[in-house]
Amino acid sequence: MKIITEVEAMASLCRGWKEKGLRIGLVPTMGGLHEGHLSLVRAARAGTDVVVVSIFVNPTQFRPGEDLASYPRDIERDMSLLENEKVDGMFHPQPETMYPEGYRTYVEVHDFQDKLCGAVRPGHFRGVCTVVLKLFNIVRPDVAYFGWKDAQQVLVVRRMTADLNLDTEIVALPLVRDPDGLAMSTRNAYLSPDERAAAHLLSKSLAEAEAMIAAGETDPRAVVARVRNVLAAAPEIEIEYVAAVDTTNLEPLDRIVGEGLLALAARIGKTRLIDNILIHPKGEAPC
DSSP, X not given: OEXXXXXXXXXXXXXXXXXXXXXXXXXXXXXXXOHHHHHHHHHHHHHSSEEEEEEOOOGGGOOTTSSTTTSOOOHHHHHHHHHHTTOSEEEOOOHHHHSOTTOOOOOOOTTGGGSTHHHHSTTHHHHHHHHHHHHHHHHOOSEEXXXXXXXXXXXXXXXXXXXXXXXXXXXXXXXXXXXXXXXXOGGGGGOOHHHHHHHHHHHHHXXXXXXXHHTTOOOHHHHHHHHHHHHTTOTTEEXXXXXXXXXXXXXXXXXOSSSEEEEEEEEETTEEEXXXXXXXXXXXXXX
């Protein structure tokens, strides 16, 4: 595995692969790798000729007072995991490499970026879109792999890719859960044992909502209320939002009759967690 820290070196390596007719798969990450990330790497390995994984804790998607400084970093462990997956290139730039002195260009997807997590974390998706576009321009991937655990990110990146006529296919894979149902996240490492015990209610609430929908419930207000009621059983959980929205514009659903997204965000202690389920017509694959 080639480990690259400079933009031009990464771009040059990828140009060489392209000249040989090889298809490049990119898995953008902030490190702290877990099985969810590795499922994306394996999909890229199976679907493309060469695989690049970026590990970059992107400062532009963190707001003041968030966990930029404390975000889990273990580059040696991440490198070992990627070596085991036979990744071809790891791109690990420093912030000053991606945002050199004088940097002043940012990318926004209006409307999309201000809903759900964007309403609670203003500017977050501006940073996400900016760094993803930069990675796409450096690596020139044929396919980029994201996880549905970050569902709003998937939808925002898809919109940006379409609107800017980017020649990269966006593939989204199902989120991966721990045995207790908690969606795998690098930030799970922040949870104390008691907080971890409470956190399982996030997936439990969504599972109950999913069962309601499967049984024929079409009123999103009833489904959202069930999620909130389950979460209320743990006083440690502070709900930021629970929403049933469409996957086109992230607008609230009037009725649950087809494809949609049921998403939540909550804080447990100092840890902010998100989770979701995709709603889709019976017999069809998720969006």
